[in-house]
Amino acid sequence: MQVIFSGKHLEVTPSLREYAENKLVKLTRFFDHVQEVRVMESIMRNQQIVEVTLIADGTTIRAEERATDMYASIDLVIDKLERQLERYKGRFITRTRESLEGRKPSQANAGAPAPVESEDEESLPMIVRTKRFAIKPMDPEEAAMEMELIGHDFYVFRNAESDEVNVIYKRRDGNFGLIEPTVN
Secondary structure (H helix, E strand, O other): OEEEEEEEOOOOOHHHHHHHHHHHHHHHHOOOOEEEEEEEEEEEOOEEEEEEEEEEOOEEEEEEEEEOOHHHHHHHHHHHHHHHHHHHHHHHHHHHHHHHHOOOHHHOOOOOOOOOOOOOOOOOOOOOOOOOOOOOEEOHHHHHHHHHHHOOOEEEEEEOOOOOEEEEEEOOOOOEEEEOOOOO
């Protein structure tokens, strides 16, 4: 597992690096092949922020947490990643079993008693709405204006320069981010 540390408005000390690496090793129990982990530690408005991007088995998982102490931020982001990885691994195992049994997900539990969820277990999100719309070529600045006009946090558009589908989104700091997908 390759761990890449970077700091924004601070220098990553050896003690912070060691503390984070020791915590990150726990995440390898979810996936055997964690290829890369990127850790960005930053300070913004008296908040200690830790962003972790984990690439494992072809899946990218990202989490961000803030606290008044960098060590607390690391603990919080590790807890969040563990929950995300448990959820992902549970879904992956369920889908694999269903495909091996030749069942559709909706038929998997037909006739079987519903599993009882514990009170602290988070319910899994569901797709409750599907939208279809035509995407027109535009530049990212025009897409940002369109996004602001409709009042959404993201906007899907076809980039006029590259003719590829891109996504522009509003970041927590008020700026915009642009996602330009690539095919591996």
